[in-house]
Amino acid sequence: MKLLVHALISAIASALVVLAAPATAAEPLKPVTVARGLVNPWALAFLPDGRMLVTEKPGRLRIVDAQGRVGPALAGMLPVAHVGQCGLLDVALDPKFADNRVVYWTFAEPGERGTNGTAVARGRLEGAAGQERLADVRVIFRQSPKIDSRLHCGSRIAFDRSGHLWVGLGDRSSHKDAAQDLGNHIGKVVRITGDGGVPDGNPFSTRHTAQPQIWSLGHRNIQGMAVHPETGELWASEHGPQGGDEINVVERGRNYGWPLVTYGRNYGSGTVIGEEGPKPGFEMPLKHWVPVSVAPSGLAFVTSDRYPGWKGSLLVGTLRAQTLVRLTLDGRRVTGEQRLLTELGQRIRDVRQGPDGWIYIVTDGAEGQIIRLER
């Protein structure tokens, strides 16, 4: 009975969202494939010269030129544990890339006895255009502990306005309770310097039982991050279990509830995991999806003028729902949800706005693509 009520309330809520959403009748987008044949591409970063860095989950970082030519795997990459949801994941340029040519990436690093853990590495892009390799590579951060798991490796990285790096980490599925424990990096967002150090202002850096890199806790599996172009806040997407996918503004020292407070339910049985909240001491998401998960991935704020009426929207790639979701916002309030690219029929792993103002998406799969959304 309770389940029925839950489903009913969710259905009404969904209907209200649909009512509030902008018209979607005439989809205004023209997807143009820029590059194809990528193996499980995961993330995209634009180089200043218009080329793109793209990660492939099996462990390759490539450069795609403006004509869509896919370059060779860059030498110098560290070995990755490519199992299940884990592998080579996000990539981002140093804010001072033009001066130092430093690139950051996250990956599942192999551990001992079959374990792996999400790590952040950095390296310098060296060599002439078309012949680049990674030099001075080093690991600057490791999620602790490493776990024997193929699931919930996260991860995304984003630089804050002071040049420090936020890293979104997963709960490894088997360790959800650890997401509430400050003594580890499981189910956390951490904030580190470009060398992996502990910057000034981290909330738990003097607490002797806490990992000093922690910025926020109670996350399940963050797979999207974007810095709000006006406020500088960190926005993140997070996978819930069955239902309970979330969009959050991830603030310093806050607890995002997993697994104590969640809209999600156990797969299959549909049984309750935690409370739905609100509950004092826990943050509520700005947006959540129930009862059907969309599996949100990359995030991008639209700042370009190329899409009339879209400026200030938050784009959310989705894997399960195989659409690009556009959320309209009033500050932190989600005022509408539009589902785009519903005919594409592909899992969308990343979404970024290019320096040319166009939106680019990365599709998942053995024949993944980079697609520019023209109109």
Place this chain on the structure above:
Amino acid sequence: MKLLVHALISAIASALVVLAAPATAAEPLKPVTVARGLVNPWALAFLPDGRMLVTEKPGRLRIVDAQGRVGPALAGMLPVAHVGQCGLLDVALDPKFADNRVVYWTFAEPGERGTNGTAVARGRLEGAAGQERLADVRVIFRQSPKIDSRLHCGSRIAFDRSGHLWVGLGDRSSHKDAAQDLGNHIGKVVRITGDGGVPDGNPFSTRHTAQPQIWSLGHRNIQGMAVHPETGELWASEHGPQGGDEINVVERGRNYGWPLVTYGRNYGSGTVIGEEGPKPGFEMPLKHWVPVSVAPSGLAFVTSDRYPGWKGSLLVGTLRAQTLVRLTLDGRRVTGEQRLLTELGQRIRDVRQGPDGWIYIVTDGAEGQIIRLER
């Protein structure tokens, strides 16, 4: 029989050292007590204005002024685990202290279930002279794992010429085998940025089974460190077990042998712990003491003109031997050993050369002192 031979060889070696040592008949030093009543003072750092920062092992950082007045414990200090050999340990100024007023210290940080671990914290010295407190305090590095031990907490810190921090760590006594395992920080020297990050050039920063902060391994308990004034190399003193105290030049990626290669023997039984070496892949000390331990602590190179004939010597405070050892050097070769302050009858915990060119020592005990060595 083997023990007898060992003792005989050691005795001959000691005799040779004594023969090679400079004359010690007329001890030229006049110890002048600068400050007294300090509780187990551990380390000294000179402020640019001539005052001194001094740590007390129970967990207090104080400022001693040029007149020897001992100031109150600075507010803002983090809690320390004060057990056995562990507590508040070393202190050092940021190389840019004149600009940023940042101070670093090492301490035994309490953990869960009775554990503790050596950690490095930093804070800014804020407030008018005589009214300072520590602000923006944060932990930037933690020895992993924390262990339930009262022993071998190390530790010393020293800045290399690029502004990165070397931290000498102990094996916690119960975990000596871990000193050969790159997966932890036990019995290691680490090298970190001023925020605790991983600087360029660390030897194991791409090895997935290694802690990326590690600089060198196979150390038992480092309690003295100094940077060579000409070469910029890290020199360190290390406590052996019964016999086997060492002075080493601690180089990038090298293995200093503990517990596989050591001159030391088990207390009481005198039984062998490891090989004596040399052995390929392991570094031999520049100097070791057998069969009687001196328990070396703080180190200082003499660069001052105040002590004729001493320039270029390495001073070694000793706890057990209750003397100040002066080692004369020819490059990395120890050419002589002089034992100073033999009448003092106090354990010497630290030795530093002040900005005034005088040597200062810190004596251990419930009524510890800071003593200036005039002549």
